[in-house]
Amino acid sequence: MTTQQYGISEYLKVDEVYVKLNALISQPIRPIKREKMQEYLNYYDTKCKRSKELTDEAKEIIPGGVQHNLAFNYPFPLAMEKADGAYLWDADNNRYIDFLQAGGPTMLGSNYAPLREKVFELLRSCGPVTGLFHEYELKLAQLVQRFMPSIEMFRMVGSGTEAVMAAIRAARTFTKKKYVIKVGGAYHGWSDQMIYGLHVPGTGRLEAKGIPGGASSATEEFYPNSLSSLKRHLMFNLIRGGTAAVIVEPVGPESGTRPVPFDFNRKVRDLCDEFGALLIFDEVVTGFRIGMGGAQGYFNVKPDLTIFGKCITGGYPMAGGIGGRRDVIMCFAAGIGGAGERAYVGGTLSANPLSCVAGYHALLEMERTNAPVIAGLAGDRLTQGLQKIIDKYGLPFVTYNQGSIVHLETSGVMLLDLKHPIRLLKELKPRRNMMEEMGAAYMAEGLVTLAGSRMYTSMADTDEVIDDALARFDEVLSNC
Numbered sequence: 060m061t062t063q064q065y066g067i068s069e070y071l072k073v074d075e076v077y078v079k080l081n082a083l084i085s086q087p088i089r090p091i092k093r094e095k096m097q098e099y100l101n102y103y104d105t106k107c108k109r110s111k112e113l114t115d116e117a118k119e120i121i122p123g124g125v126q127h128n129l130a131f132n133y134p135f136p137l138a139m140e141k142a143d144g145a146y147l148w149d150a151d152n153n154r155y156i157d158f159l160q161a162g163g164p165t166m167l168g169s170n171y172a173p174l175r176e177k178v179f180e181l182l183r184s185c186g187p188v189t190g191l192f193h194e195y196e197l198k199l200a201q202l203v204q205r206f207m208p209s210i211e212m213f214r215m216v217g218s219g220t221e222a223v224m225a226a227i228r229a230a231r232t233f234t235k236k237k238y239v240i241k242v243g244g245a246y247h248g249w250s251d252q253m254i255y256g257l258h259v260p261g262t263g264r265l266e267a268k269g270i271p272g273g274a275s276s277a278t279e280e281f282y283p284n285s286l287s288s289l290k291r292h293l294m295f296n297l298i299r300g301g302t303a304a305v306i307v308e309p310v311g312p313e314s315g316t317r318p319v320p321f322d323f324n325r326k327v328r329d330l331c332d333e334f335g336a337l338l339i340f341d342e343v344v345t346g347f348r349i350g351m352g353g354a355q356g357y358f359n360v361k362p363d364l365t366i367f368g369k370c371i372t373g374g375y376p377m378a379g380g381i382g383g384r385r386d387v388i389m390c391f392a393a394g395i396g397g398a399g400e401r402a403y404v405g406g407t408l409s410a411n412p413l414s415c416v417a418g419y420h421a422l423l424e425m426e427r428t429n430a431p432v433i434a435g436l437a438g439d440r441l442t443q444g445l446q447k448i449i450d451k452y453g454l455p456f457v458t459y460n461q462g463s464i465v466h467l468e469t470s471g472v473m474l475l476d477l478k479h480p481i482r483l484l485k486e487l488k489p490r491r492n493m494m495e496e497m498g499a500a501y502m503a504e505g506l507v508t509l510a511g512s513r514m515y516t517s518m519a520d521t522d523e524v525i526d527d528a529l530a531r532f533d534e535v536l537s538n539c
């Protein structure tokens with residue numbers, strides 16, 4: 060590796076970011092001018108006819124017409140047909156710069172050819188799955204351990220959601236304690252127990268439709284960055300069953316939508332030690348994106364358990380893994396050497412050769428090419444360019460990045476919370492609509508983002524790609 064090992068060149072001035080974010084949500088929204096928005100909507104009607112046909116037909120058989128939470132639905136979803144490096148092409152052959160990057164796993168760029176070849180080789184020899192052990196399971200586990208020494212043992216599962224479920228189950232089995240504490244607003248997958256305090260801090264079971272109360276009765280949330288609130292939960296739990304684990308996304312919830320101060324993770328670690336709770340780092344997004352050592356390497360904080368997803372299989376399916384302390388992970392022991400009480404995990408396709416070969420070669424290639432740092436520098440260039448555009452037009456919008464995770468808050472909807480319930484009630488809808496419009500406008504300008512407010516850069520994002528993207532952002536933002 061070169062001198063810089065991590066994709067974050069300078070840590071955020073978190074206080075300054077919050078001053079700007081608070082200013083953004085204290086003022087009226089600045090949406091796109093109506094006539095310009097109409098022009099963008101016309102783009103969809105005239106240039107995306109095949110997508111419209113396909114997704115209209117899909118609506119008849121697939122609820123809502125799309126099956127992915129990250130898909131845009133406004134004005135209608137686009138069907139993608141081709142992916143290569145920094146670009147996507149839709150069913151009408153329109154080209155887009157891809158800052159969604161499938162939600163984050165493709166650090167090498169989309170459909171990276173050398174990785175694809177390794178997957179083809181494996182498919183030719185043994186197919187995607189046998190149900191029995193394959194050497195690539197071992198190779199991937201050893202590689203993860205080399206990058207992150209906290210991973211004494213490692214186990215693959217089917218997704219980040221499953222890995223979180225498994226981690227909580229292991230934590231409860233191992234500690235014999237009950238509660239799991241998460242950060243309000245954080246997303247840790249869609250298991251019954253984690254649909255709690257979702258997206259908006261303080262909302263508890265608001266989104267828990269179809270989930271019986273008991274399923275999340277031992278889940279708690281604390282206000283983002285509030286160590287005193289975390290401590291209160293830990294203390295209170297002492298007298299009613301104890302805290303099995305505290306789970307955090309180390310850059311802050313929702314990929315740092317509410318970023319944490321640099322020493323936050325260290326302080327959470329200290330509180331976990333004080334109260335005998337396990338610390339779980341959800342590195343589904345940050346694992347190998349912030350650097351090959353993950354956010355735990357960057358912040359130099361050792362969690363007891365780590366959740367992997369996305370990059371763990373380089374963009375190929377069944378992206379989920381859990382690793383950490385030997386004594387805790389041994390709770391899963393299947394096959395040889397299982398001992399003690401067992402925390403049940405399963406999955407017909409868990410740890411299949413296809414996922415493991417893809418993960419192994421993706422990680423090796425990311426190390427060889429220094430992809431996290433290259434993508435991080437692209438994130439810096441994008442953020443700096445966006446800031447210049449915001450300043451040029453005197454907009455209240457906020458942009459910041461943690462390496463290759465770039466935030467562009469224009470509507471501020473993600474920052475609303477129950478501390479200001481009247482504002483939340485009044486502004487949720489218009490701000491959410493604005494975010495949707497921004498996403499649709501970026502897309503019409505040839506830019507795919509995550510929900511119109513977040514972008515992931517990859518190794519494929521050369522200066523040329525970023526500068527092209529900035530010209531497109533300029534066009535949208537000049538019309539706000």
Ligand SMILES: Cc1ncc(COP(=O)(O)O)c(C=O)c1O
Nearest residue numbers: 218219220246247248341343368
């Ligand atoms: C931080 C975090 N944890 C967990 C998950 C769930 O992972 P999966 O979608 O693989 O189930 C996600 C998904 O985006 C995530 O961002």
